[in-house]
Amino acid sequence: MSTPTLRVAVVGAGPAGIYASDILSKTDLDVSIDLFERLPAPFGLVRYGVAPDHPRIKQIIVALHKVLERGDIRLLANVDYGTDLKLDDLRQFYDAVIFSTGSIRDAALPIPGIDLEGSFGAADFVSWYDGHPDVPRTWPLEHRTVAVIGAGNVALDVARILAKHADDLLPTEVPGNVYDILKTNPISDVHVFARRGPAQVKFSPLELRELGHVPDVDVIVYPEDFEFDEGSMAAIHSSNQTKQVVKTLTDWTLKEPEELTASRRIHLHFLHKPVEVLGEDGKVVALRTERTALNGDGNVTGTGVLHDWPVEAVYRAVGYFGSPLVDIPFDDVAGVIPNREGRVVDVDGQPLAGVYATGWIKRGPVGLIGHTKSDASETIRHLSEDVEAGGEAFYTAAERDPAAVTEFLAARGVDVIEWSGWQLLDAYERSLGEPHGRERVKVVPREEMVDISLGRTAKG
Numbered sequence: 428m429s430t431p432t433l434r435v436a437v438v439g440a441g442p443a444g445i446y447a448s449d450i451l452s453k454t455d456l457d458v459s460i461d462l463f464e465r466l467p468a469p470f471g472l473v474r475y476g477v478a479p480d481h482p483r484i485k486q487i488i489v490a491l492h493k494v495l496e497r498g499d500i501r502l503l504a505n506v507d508y509g510t511d512l513k514l515d516d517l518r519q520f521y522d523a524v525i526f527s528t529g530s531i532r533d534a535a536l537p538i539p540g541i542d543l544e545g546s547f548g549a550a551d552f553v554s555w556y557d558g559h560p561d562v563p564r565t566w567p568l569e570h571r572t573v574a575v576i577g578a579g580n581v582a583l584d585v586a587r588i589l590a591k592h593a594d595d596l597l598p599t600e601v602p603g604n605v606y607d608i609l610k611t612n613p614i615s616d617v618h619v620f621a622r623r624g625p626a627q628v629k630f631s632p633l634e635l636r637e638l639g640h641v642p643d644v645d646v647i648v649y650p651e652d653f654e655f656d657e658g659s660m661a662a663i664h665s666s667n668q669t670k671q672v673v674k675t676l677t678d679w680t681l682k683e684p685e686e687l688t689a690s691r692r693i694h695l696h697f698l699h700k701p702v703e704v705l706g707e708d709g710k711v712v713a714l715r716t717e718r719t720a721l722n723g724d725g726n727v728t729g730t731g732v733l734h735d736w737p738v739e740a741v742y743r744a745v746g747y748f749g750s751p752l753v754d755i756p757f758d759d760v761a762g763v764i765p766n767r768e769g770r771v772v773d774v775d776g777q778p779l780a781g782v783y784a785t786g787w788i789k790r791g792p793v794g795l796i797g798h799t800k801s802d803a804s805e806t807i808r809h810l811s812e813d814v815e816a817g818g819e820a821f822y823t824a825a826e827r828d829p830a831a832v833t834e835f836l837a838a839r840g841v842d843v844i845e846w847s848g849w850q851l852l853d854a855y856e857r858s859l860g861e862p863h864g865r866e867r868v869k870v871v872p873r874e875e876m877v878d879i880s881l882g883r884t885a886k887g
Contacts, residue, residue, distance in 0.1 A: 433458040433814060434824050436521040438508050440464035441471020443786025444527035445491045447803035448500045451525075454811055459829060461521070462495075464504040466560065467844050467876040468852060469495065471529055475557045478584040479599035480591070482866075495846055501829070503836075504844040505877060509753035511841045514782075520832040522824050523781045523810055526752060526764060526771070527803075530787040534746035534762070536576065540704030541743070545570070545711030549577065549585050549744035556588055556609075558602035560873035565604075568612040570739035574714040576701050577744030578621035579629040583638055585742050586617045590644045590691045600860065602869045617693045618736060622700035622719055623727050625652070625676045626659035632671035638693065639679070645689040648679045652697035658725030700729060704741050713737050747792035755782070764788050769806030770813075781823065783810055848880035855879050 433456050437444045440462050448460050468474060470488050477484045495502055506512070508528075517524050533548030540546070545567075554562045568589075575586045588596075593609035601609075621628050639646050653676075655663070662669045676695070699716040706712055713735045719727035749764070751757035756773055758765050764784040765772050771782040785806040786799050814821050826832070836843050852870065859868035870876050877883075 430819055431822055434521045435460050435523045436517050437525045438463045439527035440469035441529050443799040445494050446800050447525055447785045449494045450803050450807045452499055460500045462500055462502050463506050465507045467505045467880055475559045479601040502846045505842055514754040520824055520826050522822050525783040526788055527786045528788045530747035530749040530792040532748045532750055534748040536743045536745050538703055540706055543704055543706040543711045544709050545740040546704055547742050549581050549742050556605050558869040558871040566608055568608055571613050571615045572738045573617050573740045574738040575619045575742045580631055580634050582619055582744035583634050585744050586619050586693050589614055590617050590693050591641055595642055600867045600869055602871050620696045620699045620701055624654050624659055624697050624721055625673050626662045626669055627725055630672050632668055635672055635675050643689045644691045645687045646679055647692055647694045648676055650680050654721050656721040656723050711741055714741055749788045763791055769809050842877050844880045852880045
């Protein structure tokens, strides 16, 4: 007796979920894959986490688009796991479930004053300027001097978008409401703070170099922040990326004061550890940092020397953090689903039968987008091994007709958006951009995205 077609649900249609679906579809398994997405549009952080002036990175969507347009992986978007269906519901229709929900919250920064008015999480700001449908459409860009805490690419993105003139974003897919608010931005200075030295930052060389080419924005560094210990030198000699980053930063120290003529400035500060956000009347008025010193292995210790930087707002870009999922174990410290190489485990460390994880919700928000491919390969390898070991017993779904799950969701009043619906929204956004020579203009309101995707709104 032959086994039935394996039914697998993948929850989260960002790069991790799409890569996992693609890899699973190319195994020897006879498999049917449904890819669930909470938002009305697929592609996750590539659509809603990459700055609009980074079209090169956004081109990853082209590769992801090709996977989904094949038709062998069914997209079911605008379906919220935990609300529209839960694990027990999925078990009715699928033999296995892979969670690839990513990390979209800001990691905490537990220093006094971090909750003052004027203190923001970078993830929220990124979601706003990328037109995420679930965040407010406004943002209080009313500050002339701002601090950004962090030493990675997100910190650079936040600093660049804050400092960039709105008109320089017009060729991108920046949403109209974002452009209108950026146009009124009174910013003059953005201060970026890293607690370690120039050889320890996590900037990518290309992104750092791009910072130096933003029109009418000067990048300013401070020679006294350039300290290199044995750990720093080892990092420079062992990593070409680190070497490029340090060279770019060092070159900026050679700029003469008369060369700095831009109306806006981004200041990069190293060896400054944020210790407190200072406030008056409940609002941010300064950031207090402690000077640090490298201790020989690339790490730092505090010197006790404090400095107060007058700023009107603080953005923390200290990492992303996962969100717990209904009925699924969660590690509140690491912000991930506890797992062993992709096999989800319960509180006792025992595998949860037929439940897997991949991407940032599996390993934490580290690595570039491309790293999720090898991550997904590991998870799919273990799923395949479990299917083989379990034999017919692995096939547990009672409802095996692919139509059953869409009927179930329709009965709950869920407006499910399939690939054809995304194609309608994609074409609509492109049509908005075409008269202006832009690739697209994003539609932001969720209701409008859903209506367009379901053919309920005609252009114009």
